[in-house]
Amino acid sequence: MPSNTLSITDNRTGKTYEVPIAEGTIRATDLRKIKVVDDDFGLMTYDPAFMNTAACRSAITFIDGDKGILEYRGYPIEQLAEKSTYLETAYLLLNGELPNKAQLAQWTHDVTHHTFINENLKSLLDAFRYNAHPMGKLISTLAALGTFYPEAKSIFDVECRNKQITRLVAKMITIAAFGYRHMVGQPYAYPDNDLSYPGNFLNMMYKTTEAKYTPNPALEHALDVLFILHADHEQNCSTNAMRAVGSSHVDPYSAVAAAAAALYGPLHGGANEEVIRMLTEIESVNNVPAFIGKVKAGEGVRLMGFGHRVYKNYDPRARIIKKVAYEVFEVTGKNPLLDIALELERIALEDEYFVKRKLYPNVDFYSGLIYQAMKFPMDMFTTLFAIPRVSGWLAQWQEMLQDADQKIARPRQIYIGKARRDFVPMERRS
Numbered sequence: 148m149p150s151n152t153l154s155i156t157d158n159r160t161g162k163t164y165e166v167p168i169a170e171g172t173i174r175a176t177d178l179r180k181i182k183v184v185d186d187d188f189g190l191m192t193y194d195p196a197f198m199n200t201a202a203c204r205s206a207i208t209f210i211d212g213d214k215g216i217l218e219y220r221g222y223p224i225e226q227l228a229e230k231s232t233y234l235e236t237a238y239l240l241l242n243g244e245l246p247n248k249a250q251l252a253q254w255t256h257d258v259t260h261h262t263f264i265n266e267n268l269k270s271l272l273d274a275f276r277y278n279a280h281p282m283g284k285l286i287s288t289l290a291a292l293g294t295f296y297p298e299a300k301s302i303f304d305v306e307c308r309n310k311q312i313t314r315l316v317a318k319m320i321t322i323a324a325f326g327y328r329h330m331v332g333q334p335y336a337y338p339d340n341d342l343s344y345p346g347n348f349l350n351m352m353y354k355t356t357e358a359k360y361t362p363n364p365a366l367e368h369a370l371d372v373l374f375i376l377h378a379d380h381e382q383n384c385s386t387n388a389m390r391a392v393g394s395s396h397v398d399p400y401s402a403v404a405a406a407a408a409a410l411y412g413p414l415h416g417g418a419n420e421e422v423i424r425m426l427t428e429i430e431s432v433n434n435v436p437a438f439i440g441k442v443k444a445g446e447g448v449r450l451m452g453f454g455h456r457v458y459k460n461y462d463p464r465a466r467i468i469k470k471v472a473y474e475v476f477e478v479t480g481k482n483p484l485l486d487i488a489l490e491l492e493r494i495a496l497e498d499e500y501f502v503k504r505k506l507y508p509n510v511d512f513y514s515g516l517i518y519q520a521m522k523f524p525m526d527m528f529t530t531l532f533a534i535p536r537v538s539g540w541l542a543q544w545q546e547m548l549q550d551a552d553q554k555i556a557r558p559r560q561i562y563i564g565k566a567r568r569d570f571v572p573m574e575r576r577s
C-alpha cells in the first residue's frame with residue numbers, strides 16, 4: 148500500500164523513523180527526532196548554497212528549469228511579454244491577479260504620482276565621486292530612502308505596506324536615472340507624469356534642453372518588455388537576500404537595499420555587464436573558438452551569460468530578449484558585438500562541454516547588447532535589472548510576511564573549529 152511517508156533507518160542505532168512527505172518534500176525539522184542518544188541535537192541536513200532545499204512555499208513564480216518554463220502567477224512569460232506592460236505585470240506579481248481597468252488605472256496613477264524623491268537625496272548622490280558605480284549609488288540611496296519614511300517599519304499594517312511598495316516601485320526609475328545624471332555630470336531631469344513608466348525613465352535619463360521629451364516608441368516598448376522579463380525569478384540569490392533580511396522585520400527599504408547588493412554580484416545581476424566585457428575582449432568572430440577553448444580548459448574563464456542554477460534548458464527570457472534585440476537594432480543599428488555573441492552561442496550549443504553540463508544562454512546573454520545599443524553605459528546594466536526586480540522582491544517579501552510558517556531566517560552550521568581551550572597569555576604565544 149503506497150503511503151506519503153519516507154522510512155529512514157538509522158544504521159547507527161538500527162532504529163527506523165517515518166517522516167511525512169508533502170508537496171515533494173520532507174520537513175528538515177522532522178529529521179531532528181533521529182538521534183543516537185537522547186541529548187543529541189538530532190539529524191540535520193547539510194545544504195550549502197541551498198542546492199536542494201525549499202525555504203518557502205510560494206505562489207508567485209513557477210519555473211521548470213528542465214523544460215525552460217517561466218510563469219508569473221500562472222501566466223506564461225511569453226504571453227506577458229507580448230500582451231502586458233511592466234506596471235500591469237508588477238501589479239500581478241504583487242496582488243496575485245491581473246488588474247481590471249479601474250485597478251490598473253489607479254495603480255498606474257499611484258506609481259506615476261510617487262516618482263519624485265526628496266531633494267535631500269540629491270545631496271547624497273552629490274557626495275559620490277563622478278565615477279562611483281551606479282549600483283553602489285543605488286544601494287545607498289535605497290537604504291537612505293527609508294530614513295524619509297520612518298512609518299515604513301509598520302510592516303504588518305497593510306495600508307502602510309502598500310504605500311511603501313508603491314513608493315519603491317515608483318522611485319526606482321528616478322533613483323536609477325538620477326544616478327546616471329550624476330555620473331555624466333548633467334542636471335537631474337524630473338519625472339514627467341504624461342509618460343509611461345519606461346518612457347518616464349528614458350525621459351529622466353536622456354532629457355536635455357527640449358521642453359518635452361518624447362521617447363522612441365520602439366525603445367520604450369523594448370525596455371518595458373525587458374522590465375517584464377526581469378520582474379521576478381522565484382528564489383534567486385537577491386530574492387533570498389530580500390526574504391532573509393526582511394525576515395528580521397526590518398523596513399522594506401533596508402531589505403530592498405540588501406537585495407540590490409546581492410544582485411550586484413557578477414554571478415547574478417552583474418553578469419550582463421560581464422557579457423559585454425567578455426564580447427569586447429573576444430574582439431572578433433575569429434577569436435571565438437580560442438575563447439571557447441579557454442573556457443573548456445577550466446582556466447577560471449567562464450562563458451558569461453551562460454548557465455543557470457535552475458535552467459538546464461534555454462532560458463525562456465533569453466529567447467524573448469533575442470527577438471527584442473533585433474527590434475531595437477532596427478532603430479539603433481546593429482550592435483557590432485552581436486555577431487560575436489551569435490557565434491559563441493552557435494559553437495557552445497554544439498559543443499560537448501556545454502551540452503553535457505546543460506549550459507544554455509541565460510537572460511543576461513543578450514540583454515547587455517540591447518542596453519548598449521540603447522546607449523546605456525555598461526555600469527548601468529545591473530541597475531536596469533534592479534528597477535523591475537523590485538516588484539518581485541516586494542511581492543516575495545509580502546508573501547513571506549503573510550506566511551505563518553516563516554520565522555527569522557537562521558540557518559544551522561556544522562562547527563568545524565577548535566574544541567574548547569583556555570586563553571593563552573601573550574608571553575606564551577609563539
Ligand code: ACO
Pocket residue numbers: 413414415416418442448449450451452453454455456457504506509510511
Ligand atoms: N561557463 C563555463 N562553464 C560553466 C559555466 C559557464 N558560464 N557555468 C557553469 N559551468 C560549469 C562549471 O564549471 C561546472 O563544471 P564541472 O561540473 O566540470 O565542475 C558545471 O558547469 C556546473 O556549474 P556550477 O558552477 O556548479 O553551477 P551553478 O548552478 O553553481 O552556477 C551560475 C550557476 C552561477 C549561473 C553559473 O552557470 C555561472 O557562473 N554562469 C556565468 C555567470 C552568469 O551568466 N550569471 C547569470 C545567471 S542569470 C542571473 O543571475 C540573472
